Amino acid sequence: MDRIKLRIEGMHCSACAEGIIANLSKESGVLDVSVNAITGKGRIQYEEERITQERIIRLIESYGFKAFKESSRDQEERELQELGRRFFLCLPLFLVIFGLHMFFPHEPLYLYTQFLLASVVQFVGGAGFYKGAGGLWRTKSADMNLLIVIGTSAAYLYSCIALWAPSLFPNTQMGLYFEGSSAVITFVLLGEWLKARAKKRSGESVRALASLLPQRARLWREGAEVEVELSEVGVNEISLVRAGEKIPLDGEIVEGEAEVDSSHISGEYLPVHKKVGDGVVGGSIAVNGYLKVRVLKSAQESLLYEMVDLLEEAQSQKPPIGKLADQIASIFVPAVIFLSLLTLGVWIFWGDGYEHAFLASVAVLIISCPCALGLATPISIVTAISRGAREGILIKNPDVIERAVVISKVVLDKTGTLTQGMLSISKVRWMREAPEGFFEMLLGIESTSAHPISLALTRYAKEQIKEGSEAALIPESPQNFIGLGLAAKFGGEEFVVGNKRLMIQKGILSDEALLESLREEFLGLSTIYVAYQGEMIAAIGVEDSLRQGAREMLEFFKKRGIEPVILSGDSKEAVLDLAQRLEIERFYAEVLPKDKHRVIKELKEEGGVLFVGDGVNDALALEEADMGIALSSGTAIAQESGDILLMKEELTGVSEALELCLFALRNIKQNLFFAYLYNTILIPVAAGALYPWFGILLQPSFAGAAMALSSVSVVSNALRIGRWKSQGALGA
Numbered sequence: 001m002d003r004i005k006l007r008i009e010g011m012h013c014s015a016c017a018e019g020i021i022a023n024l025s026k027e028s029g030v031l032d033v034s035v036n037a038i039t040g041k042g043r044i045q046y047e048e049e050r051i052t053q054e055r056i057i058r059l060i061e062s063y064g065f066k067a068f069k070e071s072s073r074d075q076e077e078r079e080l081q082e083l084g085r086r087f088f089l090c091l092p093l094f095l096v097i098f099g100l101h102m103f104f105p106h107e108p109l110y111l112y113t114q115f116l117l118a119s120v121v122q123f124v125g126g127a128g129f130y131k132g133a134g135g136l137w138r139t140k141s142a143d144m145n146l147l148i149v150i151g152t153s154a155a156y157l158y159s160c161i162a163l164w165a166p167s168l169f170p171n172t173q174m175g176l177y178f179e180g181s182s183a184v185i186t187f188v189l190l191g192e193w194l195k196a197r198a199k200k201r202s203g204e205s206v207r208a209l210a211s212l213l214p215q216r217a218r219l220w221r222e223g224a225e226v227e228v229e230l231s232e233v234g235v236n237e238i239s240l241v242r243a244g245e246k247i248p249l250d251g252e253i254v255e256g257e258a259e260v261d262s263s264h265i266s267g268e269y270l271p272v273h274k275k276v277g278d279g280v281v282g283g284s285i286a287v288n289g290y291l292k293v294r295v296l297k298s299a300q301e302s303l304l305y306e307m308v309d310l311l312e313e314a315q316s317q318k319p320p321i322g323k324l325a326d327q328i329a330s331i332f333v334p335a336v337i338f339l340s341l342l343t344l345g346v347w348i349f350w351g352d353g354y355e356h357a358f359l360a361s362v363a364v365l366i367i368s369c370p371c372a373l374g375l376a377t378p379i380s381i382v383t384a385i386s387r388g389a390r391e392g393i394l395i396k397n398p399d400v401i402e403r404a405v406v407i408s409k410v411v412l413d414k415t416g417t418l419t420q421g422m423l424s425i426s427k428v429r430w431m432r433e434a435p436e437g438f439f440e441m442l443l444g445i446e447s448t449s450a451h452p453i454s455l456a457l458t459r460y461a462k463e464q465i466k467e468g469s470e471a472a473l474i475p476e477s478p479q480n481f482i483g484l485g486l487a488a489k490f491g492g493e494e495f496v497v498g499n500k501r502l503m504i505q506k507g508i509l510s511d512e513a514l515l516e517s518l519r520e521e522f523l524g525l526s527t528i529y530v531a532y533q534g535e536m537i538a539a540i541g542v543e544d545s546l547r548q549g550a551r552e553m554l555e556f557f558k559k560r561g562i563e564p565v566i567l568s569g570d571s572k573e574a575v576l577d578l579a580q581r582l583e584i585e586r587f588y589a590e591v592l593p594k595d596k597h598r599v600i601k602e603l604k605e606e607g608g609v610l611f612v613g614d615g616v617n618d619a620l621a622l623e624e625a626d627m628g629i630a631l632s633s634g635t636a637i638a639q640e641s642g643d644i645l646l647m648k649e650e651l652t653g654v655s656e657a658l659e660l661c662l663f664a665l666r667n668i669k670q671n672l673f674f675a676y677l678y679n680t681i682l683i684p685v686a687a688g689a690l691y692p693w694f695g696i697l698l699q700p701s702f703a704g705a706a707m708a709l710s711s712v713s714v715v716s717n718a719l720r721i722g723r724w725k726s727q728g729a730l731g732a
Contacts, residue, residue: 002046003043003045005069006067007041007067008020008067009066010131011040017035019063020033020065021033029046030046040079042060083192086189087190090185090186093125094182094185097114097117098183101178101179118156122182129185133149150336150365151184151365162176213230213248214246214248216228218239219237220239220240231299234298235296235297238254239251241286241292243286243288244287246283246285247280247282247284249297250281250302251280252277253274253275255291256289257275257276258288259288260284261286282304288480341361343357343364344360376674380671380721381398383719384401384667388644391653391656391726393647393656394644396642396645397643400627401664405665408562409563411603411610412565412567412613413612413615414568415570416615417612417618418651419544420544420546420547421544423456423543424460424542425541425542426525427522428538428541429521440472440473441490442457442461445478446486457497460540484499485499486498487506496529499528500529503529507534508535524577526542527540546581548651551582553651563586564586565584566589567621569590569591570589572589593621596617597621597624600624600625604624604626608626611625611628612654613629618641623641629644631646633649655726660726678710
């Protein structure tokens, strides 16, 4: 069994993807097909003996789409630019047409101007919809493309006939609807452009994750050090890693020791002490020390590339917004065509002749023109995106609005999300009076290290040093005890900063009663000890403080019955302490990125999941969740992977984002309800269903007016989103 990944261009809706799946699955040798209209990607499993890759590509192209073996950045950019050009061409033309229709409805010059401008919109801006509708004969499935083409073409052609051959119509039945057909094409193009932008961003998140591996690696070959491209590194070769460098590929340490920062994998903010026999992950950084690492996996087999595959899989599972419209279109489109033809036939045989039969038939097509339907989703989305931006909530993926209603759990990363992601000094216990120059010595010794705890102590020392005094003393013979702490001499006297193990090793800390007292006093904190001249000076508690708005956000979710969960790569002790402080009952600790992805999948079986994260290790979870919210203070990969980017520092923005999406979703459902109700009621009236009993016949001009009125009602309802205000925790 073989598998091919393809980029597929020209899909406008979920029905397009479903048509490809249905038709390709019928082919001999094709085992499984997965196609996503939003990401523009397809995965096909097949038997090479029975069907080739080239034939699969030809089949997809025969359905009216373009297929490529590789996803090219240039192709994505071209597709986005093409949609942008069509939309920004149609938008000003539509505005002019609408203005002329409203203010100069009977001026001949302006009527012909509407015709010329509407022709450009119809056949240049709408070219993609005509091409997509043409796929009906190959895929045997009706979608939104066909609905748009039938409705807009009916309005456009009727208007052309009424303009160029007005004698065919009674004066009371003549009307022009160029603005209606142009409105549908323009606003549906807007929705397509927004989707293409979301698709491009999803591809960038995958590329950013893959770029975490270094491009080159230093190896030990035949007794000499050589530098090669990463693709040239073989399994079982020995790579050399100095302090501050990235470990090139997954492997095992065979010589040396170092503190290794694997925060992109584990999310743990403190580097971990690694020694001979320990495994390391490609892309991790050796904070200090020196390592020789035996490579155990190639780049394509590494954990980072496994994350890339999982990320692409998660992206392909997200359904496009508006799928309800596509599903109904598969029934609605054939029904409208049948009803229009039936109306024509009935009026010819039992009506007042061909003229009225034609007018009634056209009225059915005009009344079914999906103006309101085409506006229902994109106008609400655009308004919601604009409103969110004013509140510091950037909705990057409009599809997330559709999934907001299912959220039953909010899953939160710990470091950098619930907490600041930067260590600070929260508690100090002095064992004796600080000697003269204490903070200058502390600053001097901690300035020799880039460890996160050293950075926190450096900031603390600078805050304590009086203005005008010497900034730092130069340490003599500084030593870095990997995984333990630092030591140096000042004026011949030893100054030691480190953890409990280093103090015991140095014979400075041995009082069991004191150790127990300190353990209870500094419970939940990372405790650092400072000694001078062989005596303890102080115990310093270091912690990652809570992010502003964390408690208010949790109160909001709890009052609405949404369960909060912590999902972190940090140690069990650190996560347990935070969970107890925030009264969160459910938490997961020491979780790797691919396991975060698995946990989110399992939680989704219990209900919808909102995930909030900021790190590289959160990218998979952000993509897998029903709603992924990334913080602007986080990594670029997290920002690209999230559906929503939170620009404000306060975590109350998370609850506000969910509120806004729920409000917008209700608005979209209201719009769709009114749009379909309009069609359900007025199509039979246009066909003449009331004529035999009440003599009521809906003329094409009134059909156009009703169509315009439905659009106005949808737009007016959507604009209510612009006045949305968060209710906050107190509004629960």
